[in-house]
Amino acid sequence: MYRHLRWLTIVVPVVGAAIFEILRFTVVPVLFPGLSSDGWGGSAILLLFVLAGGAIFSQGVFKIIDNQHHEIIRERQKLQSAFTYTSDGIIMIDRNLKILSINPAAEKITGWKADETIGKLTCSVINKCKFETEATKKYCSEACLNPECGHSQCWGRLVFEKQCSIPYVEMCISDREGCSKPVAVSYSYIPGDGYNEPQVEIILRDITERKKLEKAMHDMAVLEERYRLAREMHDGLAQTLCFLNLKCKTIENKLSKTGELLSEISEVKSVIQEALEEVRFNIFDLKANPQLQQSFSLWLKDYGCKFADNFRIPVEVIINVKDEWELPTAVKIHVTRIVQEALTNVRKHAQATKVRIELTEKSGEMVLVISDNGIGFVKEKVEKIGKKHFGLSIMEERAGLIGGSLTILPNEPAGTTICLTIPRTGKRTENVS
Ligand SMILES: Nc1ncnc2c1ncn2[C@@H]1O[C@H](COP(=O)(O)OP(=O)(O)OP(=O)(O)O)[C@@H](O)[C@H]1O
Numbered sequence: 233m234y235r236h237l238r239w240l241t242i243v244v245p246v247v248g249a250a251i252f253e254i255l256r257f258t259v260v261p262v263l264f265p266g267l268s269s270d271g272w273g274g275s276a277i278l279l280l281f282v283l284a285g286g287a288i289f290s291q292g293v294f295k296i297i298d299n300q301h302h303e304i305i306r307e308r309q310k311l312q313s314a315f316t317y318t319s320d321g322i323i324m325i326d327r328n329l330k331i332l333s334i335n336p337a338a339e340k341i342t343g344w345k346a347d348e349t350i351g352k353l354t355c356s357v358i359n360k361c362k363f364e365t366e367a368t369k370k371y372c373s374e375a376c377l378n379p380e381c382g383h384s385q386c387w388g389r390l391v392f393e394k395q396c397s398i399p400y401v402e403m404c405i406s407d408r409e410g411c412s413k414p415v416a417v418s419y420s421y422i423p424g425d426g427y428n429e430p431q432v433e434i435i436l437r438d439i440t441e442r443k444k445l446e447k448a449m450h451d452m453a454v455l456e457e458r459y460r461l462a463r464e465m466h467d468g469l470a471q472t473l474c475f476l477n478l479k480c481k482t483i484e485n486k487l488s489k490t491g492e493l494l495s496e497i498s499e500v501k502s503v504i505q506e507a508l509e510e511v512r513f514n515i516f517d518l519k520a521n522p523q524l525q526q527s528f529s530l531w532l533k534d535y536g537c538k539f540a541d542n543f544r545i546p547v548e549v550i551i552n553v554k555d556e557w558e559l560p561t562a563v564k565i566h567v568t569r570i571v572q573e574a575l576t577n578v579r580k581h582a583q584a585t586k587v588r589i590e591l592t593e594k595s596g597e598m599v600l601v602i603s604d605n606g607i608g609f610v611k612e613k614v615e616k617i618g619k620k621h622f623g624l625s626i627m628e629e630r631a632g633l634i635g636g637s638l639t640i641l642p643n644e645p646a647g648t649t650i651c652l653t654i655p656r657t658g659k660r661t662e663n664v665s
């Protein structure tokens with residue numbers, strides 16, 4: 233458009249002068265016979281024409297320029313609004329891999345403010361990926377998002393050199409506070425256009441919510457699978473063992489008349505009985521998972537009741553927590569597994585007639601005490617025996633993972649007490665099994 237205007241500035245005066253010359257020698261002498269085409273009269277008319285032509289022309293030109301100017305401002309505002317209000321983080325970097333601009337969404341994702349990052353090559357804005365994925369492996373084995381890292385395979389450099397794009401890669405970055413954040417990242421090469429240097433646009437999308445949803449769906453799938461296994465064990469293995477038990481009883485009855493093989497049969501019967509108990513407990517355990525939305529204390533009461541019903545060992549559950557603490561799902565799963573193992577040990581080893589579970593709050597921590605009135609045991613002695621026992625050590629490991637602690641003490645006057653502390657701000661853990 234402006235190129236045309238440049239031509240018009242030459243064409244219009246030339247055409248104007250030509251028209252004037254024609255008029256001066258044809259129309260003017262007819263209309264104004266008194267006026268000579270030479271001298272002041274001619275000059276005045278020339279001036280008049282030039283002024284009128286100039287005014288009309290400049291009006292037109294200024295109108296076009298004004299319209300163009302407003303158009304450009306509107307376009308710029310549109311782009312600026314998109315840059316400011318988009319929910320995707322946008323970071324522009326130049327050929328030297330310095331940050332040119334960073335939008336509010338990127339500030340929110342990375343935790344860094346624009347004035348802390350623009351022009352600076354800061355290491356903390358977008359940091360190294362913590363996990364290697366297929367996609368990160370494809371583009372760069374060290375998958376570095378940080379333009380300042382100096383790493384020869386830095387993605388920003390790679391995109392500039394190859395003038396390519398890196399589409400959608402999922403990874404975890406460390407934000408300003410050092411917290412790991414799952415993001416989807418893409419790099420796009422934007423070529424220079426004569427006025428602007430080439431740039432690279434980095435788009436960051438916070439995928440924390442999506443990851444949470446995926447995790448919840450995964451947990452749900454695990455629960456469903458456990459239910460399926462429990463059903464299958466109930467309908468298959470448990471029925472078979474019941475059948476074998478019955479058959480053994482019939483054989484025992486028949487053999488009792490002759491007195492043959494009685495001890496062998498009663499041995500087989502007790503092994504089947506044990507296996508049946510084990511299967512029944514596994515079915516019970518597979519089904520006894522906390523629902524994701526269910527509060528921990530509710531689950532505890534429910535589990536205590538079911539355990540008592542199934543294994544005929546009375547369980548008293550006391551909840552002394554004023555405002556219900558909502559444990560994060562990962563912590564909840566570790567704590568429920570600890571409770572399950574503690575009660576399994578009671579059932580298998582304690583010969584107890586009573587179990588008491590108490591949940592209290594003490595100086596900012598949740599304290600869970602499980603005690604039985606059984607035969608008790610000395611932990612150190614168990615460790616020395618050398619036989620493989622995993623339950624207690626896994627319980628301790630789980631307590632450590634949630635940032636708590638587990639102590640095993642003798643119960644007074646008899647039995648065992650297990651004390652688990654669960655901190656309010658337990659260590660974050662993602663590895664739940
Ligand atoms: N409540 C309890 N009362 C009495 N003895 C217990 C109790 N809890 C644990 N024990 C003893 O401690 C030992 C170790 O327990 P641990 O749970 O580590 O292993 P386990 O139950 O023998 O086997 P698993 O690896 O299947 O759990 C048990 O074999 C048992 O002798």
Ligand SMILES: [Mg+2]
Nearest residue numbers: 576577623624
């Ligand atoms: Mg055990």
